Amino acid sequence: MAVALLRQGIHPRGGGCICLGGDCPNCVVEVDGVAYVRSCQVAARPALEVARQTDTPRLPDESRPLETELRTAFADVVVVGQGESGLAAARDADGTVISFDAHRGEEAIGLYAGPTVVAKTPAGMVSVQCSRVVVATGAAEEQPICPGSELDGIFTKRAAESLRAAGIDLGDAVTIDEQPQRFEGSGRVEAVVTAAGDRIAASTVVVDLGLHPRSGLLRMGQGLEVEVVGDAALTDSLPPPPTEGVVCPCSDVTVSDLEAVWDRGFREMELLKRATLAGTGTCQGGVCLPHLRSYLAAKGVSTPAPFTARPLTRQATIGEVAAGYDLPPFRRTALHDEHLRLGATMDRFGAWWRPWRYPDPEAEYWSVRERVSLGDVSTLGKMEISGPDVVALLEKLYPCRVADLKDGQVRYALLLDERGYVLDDGLICRLSEHRFYLTFTSGGASFAEMWVRDWAETFDLDVRILDRTMSLGAINVTGPLARELLRRGGVDSPPAYLAHVDAAVFGVECRIVRLSFTGEVSFELHHPFSDSVELWRRLEEAGADLGSYPHGLDALFTLRLEKGHFIVGMDSEYDSTPRRLGLEWAARLSKPDFVGKQALLRTNRLPLNKRLLGWEMDGPAPIEGAILWQVATPVGQVTSARYSPVLAKTVMLGWLRSDPAEPEGISCDGRPVRHASHPFYDPDGARARA
Amino acid sequence: MLEPLEATRVIARPAALDAVRVSPGTLLMRLALDDALVIGGDVQVDDPFAIVVPDSGWVAWRFGEDQLREALVRLCAFEIHAGLNQGMVAGLPAKIWIDGDRSLVIVAAAYAAEFEERFR
Amino acid sequence: MLYLTCPNCGRRTVEEFRYGEIPTIPESITDPDARDLDRGFMRTNPFGPSVERWFHDYGCRRWFTVTRDTTTDEVL
Missing domain, CATH: 3.30.1360.120 (Probable tRNA modification gtpase trme; domain 1)
Structure with missing residues (x-):
């Protein structure tokens, strides 16, 4: 696409040295509503809608499908790059090989532990789990850093070769092989002033300044099984330190910006990057990294290492990033x-x-x-559990007694963690001497299974456990x-x-x-x-x-x-002990042991600093979470509030936090609230037992 | 394609489960050392504390192996091998049984509707 | 991506698992009362190798124990 635009005399971005290698941001455009597309990496097709890249890209049209597919693959070796050395690496590798070829639009954008290579391809995203990665990404051409580098008519050597091969006449092109002092012109380059100070008039300048390895993936894969071959393995020599002009064309960072942050004390690579945002843009340091290193080296910082690379190396759409992720199932x-x-x-x-x-x-x-x-x-959580040690396990797990349950009996029980905080509640049903049926809350079922299994293993008890929640x-x-x-x-x-x-x-x-x-x-x-x-x-x-x-x-x-x-979880909080909930009867401290007992013995000696209490008020229920006030002091909050049709008043549960001697003079929602004992309805439970 | 599974779930001592033999045509999936899902047949296990219960909480889809493997490339992030595979498929806990034309995907019946939508 | 290997089901991405903390009690605490307190209320945040329990939520639904280097996510 970049070639097609240039053939029409259109610079994709309006100016800046063109590399046609995917290394710089100077050809980015919006294609079909997708922002920051490198036009040199996209094949031109009829009817593509191409627009200049703006600083505030539009959000994609909602009618455009965002969804991208993710395919998972497995291989012994992944080779990134299919130049000479990449092809050789793929040919010589042992085992199964998957290669990515940027020339076919397959770009590796992330390297993760595993190792796992994630690539975007014309067919969607691909994630490959492998044993070894070969990075054969080649080298990028050095970009000119000097005043005027933002002009049209500047090309790297390889770009010029490609354009000539495509039949584009570059006219009176002048080639320079050292960083110039400056380019002159307005809109398009008119002359270049060389390092030696010679002014050469030309409307096209080709820069042949040397190569720097494309090391992004390599730096991302530190500590992983990653090998580098070909030009990507070149020793990175530093260019002359930049003295003037734009260093980072993505974030528009100039040498004077670098001077300013240097003066403020940001004097190493990672700080320079964070303080200026150089290297954080579209090309991820493709242009600026060698020059930033050179800048710091000239300041006396001993050969600064390149900054850390993290995924992604390439811009990706939201659909591409989200590929393969699913909403939580219900x-x-x-x-x-x-x-x-x-x-x-x-x-x-x-x-x-x-x-x-x-x-x-x-x-x-x-x-x-x-x-x-x-x-x-x-x-509801439902579990069947049996085994010679089942009573021993349940006696450890529950704070109530279990051994005395007779076959056919049911007992309500809390489940506590080691801190004595309530995790869940439910029923214990004894089926026979060595067999029980347990229920848990709907929200706690999955955790309950983990909890019971964990403790059974911790105590090394002989039990059989079957979660029956979904069966x-x-x-x-x-x-x-x-x-x-x-x-x-x-x-x-x-x-x-x-x-x-x-x-x-x-x-x-x-x-x-x-x-x-x-x-x-x-x-x-x-x-x-x-x-x-x-x-x-x-x-x-x-x-x-x-x-x-x-x-x-x-x-x-x-x-x-x-x-x-x-x-x-609705009325109780993460640190609700039976005492704070008013359920002290549910924890039998005379039992020899149960999970949470030691913590309860300790915390029971502390002053009771919050309690879940029953409350009632006239009129409609306040919202759940409403503050309980004592005059002008917040003293707690409502966790549940409903208007009771049978009692013709509002009933509530709520925490009283500070510890007023008497919960008197409490208000909520601007209305008086009375502490009331609960159950509010049928306090003797005669109806439930009938 | 979707079929409710009438299965038997057996939780027993690992050694007792090791010794279980099922008749041809009965599928025994060893979900864990102490846990088996038995489809299409009876099972006897030598463990007085075993939990052996009918389990109607699963549904299955039958596929040819090639068709199933192709679909799974998009839906799961782990490598599938012959026999039982358990893990996340399309964001859901699923069991995949690979055995030629008798290949299956099994999920809890409570996830059936959601899985069908995602599997497409 | 962190991968864990469930002894029963094989290698999976970490999304399939749930972390189970193991409160590790420093050996230097010998008073049983203090050990209980540490176990209940103190949480170590180890830098380096850490013995951890993981639950294979999306697979066999069983626990296993691994040693993970918290600085590299490498399972040792």
């Missing part, structure tokens, strides 16, 4: 389409899509409080009529409160676990993933005349808050 429960059929609005919570509203949270709420309702709790569905049947709905499903003796049984519900084998998060009678039906839809539909049909209506997360958050149940 899971769907087996009931996803059922929720959509019922008109639910779905939202992302943690790793899952979950129903938020069906879409009437008020109706959903009353269905739970007065009749019966279905909730999809398939997202089992779970439906919560909750409300005063829940028992009746189960009876219709064929369950005559449902489990008592804090117990579980295995039984078929409408023919689907379920583990029925009874606890209560909603405050009403609740049966969680855990069942095979593939039976979820069948079970949900049968429950829905059988519950229709009971007034059953499913509930989403929005209604659930109100139901649980009325019961004062905290949610890990």
Whole structure:
């Protein structure tokens, strides 16, 4: 493309020495809306839209697809560059070889640990994992640094050869082989004043100033298995120190700019680069690096090493940089389409899509409080664990007692880290002497598996662990009529409160676990993933005349808050101990040992500096996160706040940070707030146990 | 192309799993030393503490090996070999079984929709 | 790109793994009480070789232990 433009008498950038080697920024243009394209590296095609590069490039047209594909490849050896030495290296290498040839538009833009070579190619991005990299990138021609170097009509020796080969007449071209004093002219060069002081009139000047190895990839690959061959391995001799003119044409840094930062004390390579931005532009030091080194050497800095090179060596589009990256995936429960059929609005919570509203949270709420309702709790963490040492492990992991659980019993438990901070909560269900079923929060499931496995290995205990989070569905049947709905499903003796049984519900084998998060009678039906839809539909049909209506997360958050149940990560903070949460009963310090016990013994001796408390106020709920004030002092914040339909007031959980003797005179949102004990609703739990 | 897998999951002592023999036509994927996914057959394992459960939480796509390998060049950053490969494919945890015309990609059913969109 | 080799699944990019910190207690601390405190609340930030636990999140979902040089990311 650069040749085509020059043939038309157009300098791609308006001026500056042209190298046609991809080493300088003097031919960059915008091509089809993509900024900073080296026109010498792009083949000209009909209908390409080429525009002058501006300092403020346009954002790409939104209709243009940004996406670029990334292909992954594996090879013993990667050869970058396909000149003479690159071809020889590829021919002589042992094992599988992948080569990149800049002349075919294949540019290696990054070298990473591994080693991994990332290249942009006409077919998209390529990432190659290999054992060895051969850098055969050749050498770049030295650019003239002097006043007037920004004029049109200056070419390197190789560029001039290419242009002549392309049939372009360079007229009265004069060739010089030393850095000149200056170029003269206006727009186009008219004369060159040589190092010796001779003024030669010419409208075209060819500069033949020597070669410098293209060392970018090499410097990027320090400490990796990288070999260099051919001209890229040349010893880099320094040009004469620049005295005047633009040193870095990308960032427009002049010799006087270098003098200014030198005077301010930036007296080494990396500082010079950072202070002036020389070398940080399109050509990544292709032009300026030898001259910067020479400048510093002349100042008495002993042979300064080139600055560090980092990916990328070449400009890349956002699509090219993002190639191969994926958005985090979200899971769907087996009931996803059922929720959509019922008109639910779905939202992302943690790793899952979950129903938020069906879409009437008020109706959903009353269905739970007065009749019966279905909730999809398939997202809960679920784990089966067995083995001769299973009790020993669980006794270590949980701060509550485990050994005394009888078969068929369920216990609510916290999970603590070594600092005594609450990580998660859930249920422990004992299936038999050496077999348990554990549940965790939806958000904590993945971590819980890591946690349990880690400690089992740490203590070297003989257990079998199976995470069943994604292989089992779970439906919560909750409300005063829940028992009746189960009876219709064929369950005559449902489990008592804090117990579980295995039984078929409408023919689907379920583990029925009874606890209560909603405050009403609740049966969680855990069942095979593939039976979820069948079970949900049968429950829905059988519950229709009971007034059953499913509930989403929005209604659930109100139901649980009325019961004062905290949610890990929403109400608790990273350093919430059982004491700070008001759950001291959940950590049995008389146990011989459990993870976090030593920390609890210590932190329990410290003054209690923050507490999660229940609060109530009149009127609508403030936003979650609202500040709790004591007169004009912030003393805490609300973590959960909902208007309670059944209590006709707003109930909240919130942290009280400083430790006023009495939490009195507290306000939030400009309204008075009263400390209230929780559960706010059915404090004795009579409804849940019914 | 997508098919729900009716599989059996077996967690048992490594030595007990080593000794398991399955009938021809049954696929046993050793996910870890103590962990196997068995597709299309029964399995007996000599470990009183073993967890052996039906596992319907997976879906699979069947491919010819060449077609699958070509697709994976765009979607995963690790080298595929014959037999079981586990790792990130299109940003998702997946299992790839390479065995000629019986090659499979398996993901958790909860990721089925997302994977199908990404696999294209 | 940091690569780790899962003993079960093979060599993978670090994106597939989750880091599990191992609080390393300096041997110089001999008082058991102080060791507990250090284990719970102190975090070393080693410069150089570091023994670490990694969890193969996208693969077999098992832990393994490696020694990594934190200055070079090289797995020793």
